């Protein structure tokens with residue numbers, strides 16, 4: 001197995017804790033072998049625009065964008081277990097980040113994405129797109145209503161299954177606070193078998209990508225509730241977890 005450069009030769013960002021964030025190259029996650037850079041990265045000098053430049057406007061959020069149980073409806077409600085996912089977005093000091101754009105995407109309850117490249121033999125839900133977005137409020141809080149995603153198989157290795165997860169993209173106050181990661185569910189036996197999740201070296205850091213069941217978020221007779229807080233900068237930054245799956 002040819003793996004090219006070593007991770008130690010690729011790292012250029014001293015601001016990232018490489019026990020917390022996954023390496024570019026993690027051979028058990030096969031795609032990283034071809035995806036990891038072959039040459040040393042070239043650091044770009046940070047300009048004032050990196051700290052002050054606008055990220056995204058706030059004028060294109062529609063009222064149903066944060067409710068995935070309603071924003072893709074055609075003929076009825078999507079199937080599956082309704083859940084609420086909420087949390088706080090914070091900066092390095094623990095202060096709330098307001099007006100942060102949160103975008104999520106996920107598989108449906110059967111473990112199928114509404115995407116032409118997903119060939120998993122599981123049904124597409126005609127009433128569920130699996131995409132949503134919202135802005136954090138003045139307290140840095142976001143909130144989505146969605147359907148608990150199903151596990152799905154992938155071709156990384158024999159009998160490989162991705163644990164149920166929700167992809168998150170967070171655009172903070174500037175591009176330095178951009179974060180792409182995944183949220184998992186507590187108590188999932190697939191987590192210990194997942195090369196993507198286990199690509200994060202530090203066990204405690206991996207735990208930070210697992211949501212907490214919160215009975216105060218749970219709505220009686222309606223929906224279970226989970227909490228997933230996100231830190232966009234500093235030593236406590238939520239681990240990155242990008243993948244193509």
Ligand SMILES: [Fe+2]
Pocket residue numbers: 107162165167244245
């Ligand atoms: Fe995924």
